[in-house]
Amino acid sequence: MFVKSEKKVSGEVNYNKIPAHIRRRPYYIIAPGLIILIGILIPFVTAIFLSFTNYSFRLPKWGFVGLKNWINMFKSKEFYHAVWVTLKYGILATGVEMLLGTGVALLLRKDTRYSRILKVLFTFPLMVAPAIAVLIWQLMTSNTVGVLEKVLNIFGVYNFPWAASHSTAMFTAILIDAWVNTSFVILLVLAGIQSLPKSPFEAAAVDGAGGWFTFKTLTFPMLKPFMYIALLFRLMASLQEFGIIYALSKGGPGDTLMNISLSGYINGFTYQKLAGALPYLLVLWFIINKTAKFLVKRQRFLANQAAGR
Structure with a gap:
């Protein structure tokens, strides 16, 4: 062998x-x-x-002060007000943009001549810088020559305060933010809609399923991963919003719109106390970091669930 x-x-x-x-x-x-x-x-x-020093643009010498800057920040009422404004602005602005963006994307999901034109038009606000957007809206809301003021006059509303009042400043800032950034949500949700498989919707149509039932059981669950991506980007940007608020009223009237970003900027550059401003910005980083981690984990779970894994 x-x-x-x-x-x-x-x-x-x-x-x-x-x-x-x-x-x-x-x-x-x-x-x-x-x-x-x-x-x-x-x-x-x-x-x-x-942040553990007394570093300042005004002083040539600096040294360690330990937790003094952090203690002063946590003792300050302005800090807690800034946190409240940051969270309120971030949640409201993101919520408005998600609702408007998702609704418009669903209306534009059919590929027609009008939808193609509107898709192009909706991308224009994304090309406008926040400061320029604020300037445009200040002209439109002017009590003398503003287009929106003339429209409100038709309904009997005169001299609407917009950003000049404590009660309407947040509304005005969110309105401008939504005008600039809702297009971002529209584009992401539209991309998600176009990537959905067609066979489940065809089967639902054959079975005679209604529009609401199809949206509730098919469209919305499969769109959730894409919506979470849009939510992640917009919430992170809204929590650290600076350009729109600063250009609109520099945090005013009073401290109505004084969020963490603006508080850190004013402490660091207006008062030239950089070491005292850094704890504000580090707290903002912590809030955004934890929020982003939660949303990323949730988005991965939904993506795996949609893929049947």
């Missing part, structure tokens, strides 16, 4: 025989990520370090 001798094939790779430029490829891939990470970590660690 003859037994064939088989050569053993080794699974080991001799890296010395691999050309040097190929061995360096993993480092080329990792390098951009490391550069970005280092670029983020350096100012972040520096901010934490300086």
